[in-house]
Amino acid sequence: MAPRSGIMTQRARGLSPKPRNAFYAQSGGVTAVINASACGVIETAWKYPRRIGRIYAGRNGIVGALEEEFIDVGRETRATIRGLRHTPAGAFGSARYKLKTIEQDRAKYERLIEVFRAHDIGYFFYNGGNDSMDTALKVSAIGAELDYPITCIGVPKTIDNDLPGTDCCPGFGSVAKYVAVSTREAALDVASMARTSTRVFVLEVMGRHAGWIAAAGGLAADREGELPQIILFPEIAFERERFLTRVRELVEARGYCVIVASEGTVDAAGHFLAESGTRDAFGHAQLGGVAPVVAEMIRAAHGYKFHWAVADYLQRAARHIASKTDVEQAYAVGKAAVELALKGVNAVMPVILRKSARPYRWTIGAVPLAEVANRERKLPRDYITQDGFGITAAARRYLAPLIAGEDYPPYLDGLPAYVRLKALPVRKKLGAKFVA
């Protein structure tokens, strides 16, 4: 007989521990599938009522924990929670709110533990990116320090695909699909118009420091060279003259040119081509506007008529064209987070492991949060062509399965029927007010 887990053994002895409550929070920029992870967490937690009591969610992420603003997940219907699987953005509210080091933000960490203690939170599921994994790790540490046992599991989420330890990040596959589909469609449009009108189309996409999303634009073509396309990656320093020459070559040879430009495109000095000057709560520069800069540069140099688009939130909210693979993986990491917690594992993040590329097969693993927190994974140089303007066959092999499959939401009267939570509050137990 196979050895049984400690938990099973404990149960078998009739020593099943008293259920403790779970707290789930969404963090950072939202995605088309972060709610699918929430669905995975909640539906799985509901399967273990002897281990997990009530399920709460932070109203606006970690801010809801600090302010003791909990949403009572148990008061939502099963159908609504199921509907999260096909609903984009953060149904519970997310937050861009970074907790600094324990030394710098001790009062906030202690407040978190105080709130968790008041509600007997034994499980903390934090659904976010690099910064959030760092926070989850620190909550785990401060819990131990303050003698409050809490299992902290990170649930990966980022369209930037820059978390280490995982083959890909839930949220990325759907953005990648949106960018690939949109680029393919816009390329057909500009090809139609090029004889007498628009010859250059620029699509600006997200991806502050890593070119994963921009790379997905390369999938618009079935193979390298099929489209007259240029991709601008944050990893490749922008060289104006070389770029303008390539644009002219493509327009002269093929009649038009489609450019996918990362918002994080920088020049040799490391300056963003389009820096608006504002910064978000994490201190990151807020970008937007590389497309008009690039388009105007081309017009000035070559006089070509241009069009440009900035996809911005549309790309990460586009649940209507989500990748089925991405939806399934988002759900799976949510489910795995609960299963890991119930196995008594702490301070880890479930990850996606690629078992084979063709046919694409994947499974779920786990890595310690300490190996994920505050680290970024850049696009490998060998995913970018030698000239820096396209993607290689290796990139295609990596990216293609991530956009595979469609997972359409249900529609009502021509519009996706996204669910809305009741989001009823949990009664506060602490008197002291805390404003995050």
Add this chain to the structure above:
Amino acid sequence: MAPRSGIMTQRARGLSPKPRNAFYAQSGGVTAVINASACGVIETAWKYPRRIGRIYAGRNGIVGALEEEFIDVGRETRATIRGLRHTPAGAFGSARYKLKTIEQDRAKYERLIEVFRAHDIGYFFYNGGNDSMDTALKVSAIGAELDYPITCIGVPKTIDNDLPGTDCCPGFGSVAKYVAVSTREAALDVASMARTSTRVFVLEVMGRHAGWIAAAGGLAADREGELPQIILFPEIAFERERFLTRVRELVEARGYCVIVASEGTVDAAGHFLAESGTRDAFGHAQLGGVAPVVAEMIRAAHGYKFHWAVADYLQRAARHIASKTDVEQAYAVGKAAVELALKGVNAVMPVILRKSARPYRWTIGAVPLAEVANRERKLPRDYITQDGFGITAAARRYLAPLIAGEDYPPYLDGLPAYVRLKALPVRKKLGAKFVA
């Protein structure tokens, strides 16, 4: 027995005329469904081999006619032509190329007739908007003048929905669906982020002179007031202070605000909020950039963190989220164009007639080109709320059926399998070169 048409009677007498060839051309900005109209024209023409001989298409629209650059439609497979129904943009190439009055451009009109005569073109199907209907009308007139019999039928196409005489324009329903869906999705995104980050999201949409597309943004909400939303229409002069006040009210009351801004938004003096200064071949100002202007205005006044998107070509090329109603109507007007021509009707455009709104029922009629050419239909004032920032119930009743139904293209490896034509040339018969 029912009276038979003149054609049938002629045939019955064995006087069936020698088949003449057909010429189809795409004009102006392309749409997600203009190829569905092409499919309707071609598949219907193929049903009447005794009346219509060869089918040619203009390579890059009317430019292909002037330069005698014809695509031989007969050399495409049936499957490829069928695939046009789900393929966006202009598969034959379109053109922004306006023929002026017969007095001003007599040489070009005469050249058209010369080319048509060389290829025995008896039917001219011109798929475009207002300007193109004017061209089709003039070709019909010059044909008569030069004693060259040619049947000229317009096939309506414009995302701007501004053609008179028809309940709606093929191409519009799919843009409307894209804008409604994208706005709904982006609204969920900004609502998720508003507590600590983005409070204002601005989506810029097309619609140079008419607010039809902007109005579709109002469908993102199931009813008026559901979303904290502001729509900026070209029909309503932009008043900065009143707008900024409304933004503040919404953000204070609801936490965030979603703005759908038409590229054609103008101030009281009639100046575009975002005029880039370039003009297209028709002499229309090329717009783009109202979103960043509006977003920056809000930041300066209120300090709210913002995001903005410019959908540009993505919205009109988005076949992946096309309206089923729109696809069916686009096909139907193409089919009707051929049927009208074969009935001997000349210088008309098939139109969509609404028989009832709920349930939505429509049929095909026809109007003389003379009643369509160079006229624009604006959004009725009673489709816009009194404050000028939203859509009324009347607008909803009009718009809702146009976005109804999904008509997904087939996918291969995660991407829409759009067809590509062989686009083989027809051998030229005229010696003289002509450069359009």
